[in-house]
Structure formats: C-alpha cells, structure tokens
Amino acid sequence: MGAYVVRRLLLLIPTLFAIMLVNFAVVQIVPGGPIERVLAQLDKTAVSATARMSGAGGETLGTQAPSGSAGASPSRYRGAQGLDPEFIRSLEKQFGLDQPLWKRFVLMMGNYLRFDFGNSYFRDQSVASLVVEKMPVSISLGIWTTLLVYLISIPLGIAKAVRDGSRFDVWTSGVVIAGNAVPSFLFAILLVVLFAGGRYLDWFPLRGLVSENWHELSWPLRILDYLWHMALPVTAMVIGGFASLTILTKNSFLEEIHKQYVVTARAKGLGEQRVLYGHVFRNAMLIVIAGFPAAFIGVLFTGALLIEVIFSLDGLGLLGFEAALNRDYPVMFATLYFFTLVGLLLGLVGDLTYMLVDPRIDFESREV
Helix, strand or coil: CHHHHHHHHHHHHHHHHHHHHHHHHHHHHCCCCHHHHHHHHHHHHHHHHHHHHHHHHCCCCCCCCCCCCCCCCCCCCCCCCCCCHHHHHHHHHHHCCCCCHHHHHHHHHHHHHCCCCCECCCCCCEHHHHHHHHHHHHHHHHHHHHHHHHHHHHHHHHHHHHCCCCHHHHHHHHHHHHHHHCCHHHHHHHHHHHHECCCCCECCCCCCCCCCCHHHCCHHHHHHHHHHHHHHHHHHHHHHHHHHHHHHHHHHHHHHHCCHHHHHHHHCCCCHHHHHHHHHHHHHHHHHHHCHHHHHHHHHHHHCHHHHHHCCCCCHHHHHHHHHHHCCHHHHHHHHHHHHHHHHHHHHHHHHHHHHHCCCCCHHHCCC
16 A cells, blocks of 8 residues: 555656646747736726826827837737837846746746745735635635535435436436536526525625624634535535436446346345445445545536635635636646645545445555
8 A cells, every 4th residue: 555655646746747837838828928917007007097187188198108118129028019128128027037938847846846836926925825815715615515415416326226217216317407407606696696685585695705703703603604604605516516426326326236246145135225335335436436536626626616706705716717817827827736736636545545445456456
C-alpha cells in the first residue's frame, strides 16, 4: 500500500505540471489580457470625463493621449494606439508580462510549489487570502450537497434494484428522470420564487452564507442561521444531482444481483439482507465509490457556479469565473492549480477507498 501511494504521489507532479502548462499556453493564445483591460478602463474613464466636460462647457472635447504619444509605433495591444510606448512598457512590467513566456511559467510554477500565489491584478488582496475568504461557501455547498446526494441516491438506488419493475420503481423513475432533465439552476430559480420572497412565501434568505448579526448570536442560533441560509441552495443542487447517482447505483446492483455467486448464496439459505448487504453491496459499490472524487470536485467547483450567482454566495466558483472574465491571471492560475491538486489527491483517496469496501483489491500488485 505504501509503495502504491508513493508512486501515485510521484505521478501527481508531472500530471499537475502538464495541466498547468497546457492551460498557460491556451491563455496566451486567447485574445485579451490584463493590459487590454486596463486600457479599456482608461478609455471608459476618458470618455466619461469628456462627456461631463462637454455637458458643462457646451462643446465636445476630444480625448488626449499621454505626452509623447505622437507618432508612436502601432502597439500589439488593442486600444493602445496613440499612447506613450513607455506607459505600455510600465504596464507590462507591473503585470510581469515583460518576461519571456517560458520564464514566466517557470517562475509561476516555482512560486506555486511553495504555495506562493502572489497578488490579484485587480483586487487589493493576495490570492491566498481571496481563496481562504471564498472557501467556506464552496466547501459548505460541496460537502452538504455530496453528503445528501449519496445519502439519498444509494438507498434509493438499492430499493429500486430490489423492486425492479414494481410500481415503486416506476414512480421513483419519474422523479429521477425529472431531476436529471431539469438543471439545478432552474430548480434554484423555482425555489427563490416559491420560498425566498420571489412571489409567494418569504421564508428563506437570498443573500450570504450567514446573517449580518451572526457573530452576535449564541452557538445554537449560529448553527440554525447557517442551515437556514444553506437550505435552498443545497436543496437545488441535491435535486439536480441525485438522479445520475441513483441510476448508477440501481444498475450496479441489478448487474450484481443476477450473478452466479448471488444465486449460490441464496441456495445456501442465506437471508436476503445478508445476501444484499454482505455480498452484493461490496461489489456494487465499487463503481459508485470510483466516481466520488469527480462528483465532489464537480459539485465543489463547477456545479455551484450558477447557484452562487442566484443566491448571492461569493464562493470559489464565482471567483474563478470573474477572474477569467477580467483576465486576472494570478487568480485564474492559482485557482486552477488548487482545483487540480485537490482533484488529483481526491482521485488517490478514491482508489484507497476501494480497499475499505473490498479488501480483496491489492494495490501493491498494480502498476500505475
């Protein structure tokens, strides 16, 4: 077991490096960047100032470029025409874009290995503090959603497999199909309309992870306030996410139930519960456990994005999305590095969990 873990951890390093390298290369090809964003903001500011001066003086004034811009050579940055090249070079130095691509990537990875993620380009805050600040929201959504999805889907899938073709199976299949067909953000909007003051009832809050006076409450009230804020977003994500796991669990159990070892166990006189949970469960759960890391990462960092927007929950998904729109490279790559590292480690955890479910699996004899 120890040798297998060491091999997987060693494999993690080149995998993480390759993912970061590919994404770094793609970002360099995509048009736009932090300098273009600064230039666009300057242009908007200049236009706004011109409009105000025009309204005050009764005449239209043209925007003026910084001194020394006359006759400047064309710039490779969109919106930089007419600006002083020295000003553009100062922006490149400020954002670290004056270095060759290979050097920027090597410096970035060296810093990331020390968990030094630098500072955000457009927020007066370090990337590490931003991630720590947003983490409670994403962790709350991910843990509660994953826990409830598994607690609902596994028993429901087992019950559907045992009662395959019955009225219970048919009716629950309708619920599962509806949950699989409708995205979680549509359920979120429906819940807002029904229970968060949208049109009917105003039972639940629509903003934040806790109330503004949370620190003034006693601990029991703090817990209740936290659960009160989490109720609707977690419900929306659970409704939108339990269907696929329920179907997977049912199919896994159906496949195992019809195998020869189950027929033999029943022929030996073992009770149905002993056969189901002593023999079938261990084998059928392998494929379900294999999908746990991917499911958790999906819920934690991607599935919660629209939910965070709808319920005004400022988490990691929204942070990464805004960073991509604003070309905030330190936040983009730091969140990518963090997400990838967590995903790879959870993949290892998923493999190790195989052994807990089925001790017959021998990792030492496997090749990575």
